Amino acid sequence: MSGCNPIGTPLAQKHNLRRDDPILVDATNYRSIVGALQYITLTRPDLTHAVNLVCQFMHQPGASHFQAVKRILRYLQGTLDYGLRLLSRSSLSLYGFSDADWAGCLDTRRSTTGYCIYLGANCISWASKKQPTVSRSNAKAEYRSMSTTTAELTWLMYLLRDIGIRLPAPPVLFCDNTSALHLIVNIVFHARTKHIELDVHFVREKVAAGDLVTRLVPTHLQIADVFTKALSKDSFHGLRSKLGVLPSPTSSLRGSDKSNKSLATN
Structure with a gap:
């Protein structure tokens, strides 16, 4: 693939990937390539959702x-x-930014949790994973995603504390779903959501204890969208920049050198 034509996004917007594909391919070769791609996601969060999706068809x-x-x-x-x-x-x-793609899996109709967490301007943690159970509404899928993100925020907060770094303020969790945010602060809703796992409600306890702050973010500013669904080229590139995935400065210098050389020869 070294001579292939580049493309603007790692995943087509309407991919329709399902388990049962009648035309099978070499599973060993597939697993080898996808396994290598998993390592790349350690430093390339923009690839996380696409690689997570193709990993689901390893068998x-x-x-x-x-x-x-x-x-x-x-x-x-x-x-x-x-x-x-x-x-x-x-x-x-x-x-952190938390998002969910409700019933996005075409085979199981499970939702996908996506999040990214920042320390200042630096993105330090991210994930894209399928939720373990089916959510009956978008709000419940978003709430489960917020629970996962809260657990990661809590772990990072304790990790920073262990190495002597005290945060100036409680962590902030951004979500673009108003119904999910209402579940956190409104006790009346909980009587109607008992079928959600009890451990999900620890988000509300964190907020009540002052260990977490939740805020609404507009959908077009939801960075975690890049971890839950395939996006258009313009949207994907915009969120990729916000993740901090950028060209290396040395590559820009090499490009400038080439331009200067071409100008000199002309």
Whole structure:
């Protein structure tokens, strides 16, 4: 794939990937490539959702699944010089974005949880994973996603405390679903949501104890969208920049050198 044509996004917006693909491919080759892509997601959060999706077909990959893997490779071909930017000087504010793609899985109708967590301007943790149970409403899917993100925020807060870093304020969790936010602060709603696992409600306890602050974020500013669904090229590139996935400064310098050389020869 070294000579392939680059593409703007790692995943098609209407991919329709399902388990049962009648045309099977070499499973060993598929697993080898996808396994390598998993390592890349450690420093490339923009690939997380696409790689998470193709990982779900490891047991019996088909032609459509392998085409999705090839698309990821084409996207990588055009972004070889991209990486996660980490600033040495940044604030110590801890905050996260939580989102869910309700019933996004075409086979099980389970939702996908996505989140990203920042320390100041630096993205330090992210994930895209399928939820363990089916959610009967978008609000419940979002609430479960907030629970997962809260657990990660709590762990990071304790980790920072162990290494001697005290946060100036409680962590902030951003969500774009008003109904999910109402579940946290309104006790009346809880009588109608007993079928949600009890451990999910620890988000409300964190807020009540002052250990977490929740805020509404407009949908177009929801960075975690990139971890739950396939986006258009413009939307994807905008959120990719907000994650801090940018071209290497040295690649820009190399490009300038080439331009200067071409000007000199002309």
